[in-house]
Amino acid sequence: MSTPNAPTAICPFSGAAVPAAEAAEAPQVAPAATNGAGVAAPVADWVTIPDLYTNPFPIYQRMRSESPVHWVPAVNRYMVTSYAACHEIEQDEARFSADEKNSLMKRSMGHSMLRKDNPEHQVDRDSYGATLRPGTIKKHWNEIFAANHEKYLGELLAKGPGADFVWDYAAPYTAENLRLICGFHNSTQEDLQRWSQTLIDGTGNYADDPEIWAKAAVSSAEVDAAIDEMLPVLAKKPDHSLLSGLASMPIPLEAIRANLKMTIGGGLNEPRDVLATTVWALLKNPEQLEAVRNDPKLHAVAFEESVRWVAPIGMYPRETTQDGVLEGVHLAAGSRLGVVLGAANRDPKVFEDPEAFNIFRPKKPHLGFGGGVHFCAGTWIARAQVAQIAMPALFDRIPDLRLDPSAASVDAGWVFRGMTKMPVTWG
Ligand code: HEM
Numbered sequence: 001m002s003t004p005n006a007p008t009a010i011c012p013f014s015g016a017a018v019p020a021a022e023a024a025e026a027p028q029v030a031p032a033a034t035n036g037a038g039v040a041a042p043v044a045d046w047v048t049i050p051d052l053y054t055n056p057f058p059i060y061q062r063m064r065s066e067s068p069v070h071w072v073p074a075v076n077r078y079m080v081t082s083y084a085a086c087h088e089i090e091q092d093e094a095r096f097s098a099d100e101k102n103s104l105m106k107r108s109m110g111h112s113m114l115r116k117d118n119p120e121h122q123v124d125r126d127s128y129g130a131t132l133r134p135g136t137i138k139k140h141w142n143e144i145f146a147a148n149h150e151k152y153l154g155e156l157l158a159k160g161p162g163a164d165f166v167w168d169y170a171a172p173y174t175a176e177n178l179r180l181i182c183g184f185h186n187s188t189q190e191d192l193q194r195w196s197q198t199l200i201d202g203t204g205n206y207a208d209d210p211e212i213w214a215k216a217a218v219s220s221a222e223v224d225a226a227i228d229e230m231l232p233v234l235a236k237k238p239d240h241s242l243l244s245g246l247a248s249m250p251i252p253l254e255a256i257r258a259n260l261k262m263t264i265g266g267g268l269n270e271p272r273d274v275l276a277t278t279v280w281a282l283l284k285n286p287e288q289l290e291a292v293r294n295d296p297k298l299h300a301v302a303f304e305e306s307v308r309w310v311a312p313i314g315m316y317p318r319e320t321t322q323d324g325v326l327e328g329v330h331l332a333a334g335s336r337l338g339v340v341l342g343a344a345n346r347d348p349k350v351f352e353d354p355e356a357f358n359i360f361r362p363k364k365p366h367l368g369f370g371g372g373v374h375f376c377a378g379t380w381i382a383r384a385q386v387a388q389i390a391m392p393a394l395f396d397r398i399p400d401l402r403l404d405p406s407a408a409s410v411d412a413g414w415v416f417r418g419m420t421k422m423p424v425t426w427g
Contacts, residue, residue: 037323038330041078045071056314056414057078057355060343068327077336079315081343083350083367085327089318090341090371093117096318100336108202108216109265110258116372118324124255125377129245131181132377140182140240147387150177153397161425162404166276166418170390174272177385181267182260183234183241185228190355196268199261223264224257231256248333263378270312271382275390277304277411280419281357283403288359289395296392302359303387307345309357314342314417316370341367342417369427398426 045060047070060081063070068082080086089096099117104114113124115229128134159168175189175196184192227243235247242263242350246256248266282302284288292298320335331337345355345366352361376382395401403409404423413418 002222003081017367018222038325038328040070041069041329042067044072044079045074047072047074047079049074052414053412054229056342056417057346060340060346061355064097064343069329069335070330071285072338075338077317077338079333079338079343081340081341081347082327083344083347085329086339086341086344087371088326088366089337089373090367093373095321095324096337097321098318100317101334102317103204104205105262106258108220109204110198110220110254111260112255112258112262114262114266114374117201119372123371124251127246127248127249127251127255127259128242128377131242131245131379134380136240137380141177141381142384144180144390145385147179147394148173148174148180149385149389149393152176153394157398161405161427162407162423165279165422165424166272166420170272170275171268173267173390174385176266177271177381178264180239181381182263183230183239183243184226185233186229191222191226192264193313194265195223196338197263199223200265202270203265220261223261227253227257227260241320266313269416269418270378271386273305273310273312273416274303274382275386276419276422277303277312278312278391279388279401280403280409280411281309283401285357288357288421291359293395294338294392298359299391303383303391304366305357305359305361307350308366310417311341311345311346311366311368312416312418313368313370314414315340331349341370342414401425 044063044066048065052059052074063079063081068080068085069080072079074269080089095119099115100122103115105112113121116124144231150171155172156163156169157166163169171193172189175192177191179187179192182192198212198215200213201212202220205212205216230243231247234241234244238244238247242260288302292302292332315338318337318339320331320333320337322333324331324425343370348354348365369379402425404425407422407423408424409419410421411418
């Protein structure tokens, strides 16, 4: 995304920018009587979108210490911040549906697997076949990721000290990987970056801004055309891509289009952001960087700690299907929830000294890749392209990589969080 993490409220997908004022559209009813089933959620009227955008973590600390669930007027939904409550939601799709009503994501991208419940969801998920699985990554993708990495690391080096780690390297590298994973042999990595940004902007277009819809529609049409062109080509000459597998499957074209658009929106920014955040954290913690250099197995540990520490998808939506109680808090049927992974991953009930980036902490499962039936289908691809390929090669080729002391790095966002600026230097 060219302007990821712009000041936001919430989008139904997990992250598009929504000006605070627009989040008030279609207001839900604030918590009232509980009929004795659980307590009413406290109202966090002190939470503001700009504060969340700048640094959500002190806000999450306060929220978690007060209650696992709050009604947050600024985002017009309940925010769930404890590890236990987020985990409970992920494991129970009968009570917590992914198929949110009035979803702008469906309007922008179509009805993808991410907004379907089972059994419909599983049909779409199975249609992705083996493309994103560990065996295919090992046999096929790792070599391609390594070649892509060589190219984009070369471009960073050619740009010279002062280059931006995110926009001159991590973004094109991860976009090019995703282009090939999807099978868009008729498109460029720049197309993927543009599609991703504009489609995600559409999913957050609560203001009904016609310009945003127009750009999303152009991208949507471009993706449809690219898919239409590639399906017959790949049916004749298959490869390991998603579109190649889909070309020989009895899956409606409508579902193929929606799933690919969702994957373009969700499979590009997250590896980009986790790559930059991990390297940023290591450069700021030289003793941990030294340990990683001395033991290459620790690249994977640093990656996982980074996804825990700053969840690239900080929040995603769910909707209650029935009246019920979550961690002692009453929720009426039809309540809109934000599952705040960024807060759950720093819950002190689970992680000791949770605010610290610490690759030596005891290993415990984080929620950064979601869980339950929607557990991220790209987890292994993300680990491979970032921890296995990019990080070792990067520190090997630029051993004296440093944050540029003359230009500050910026980390921002809460629905999506990552580095928006990260000038680096060497030599
Ligand atoms: C570090 C990188 C990544 C993180 C942190 C991440 C995180 C997530 C999360 C939290 C979800 C669940 C959202 C929800 O339940 O609403 C998800 C779903 C998904 N992700 Fe990822 N993701 C990453 C990389 C990728 C990549 C690289 C791809 C594809 C190439 C991908 C494809 C998907 C798909 C297809 C789903 C939908 C799964 C389903 O509905 O069954 N992700 N991801």
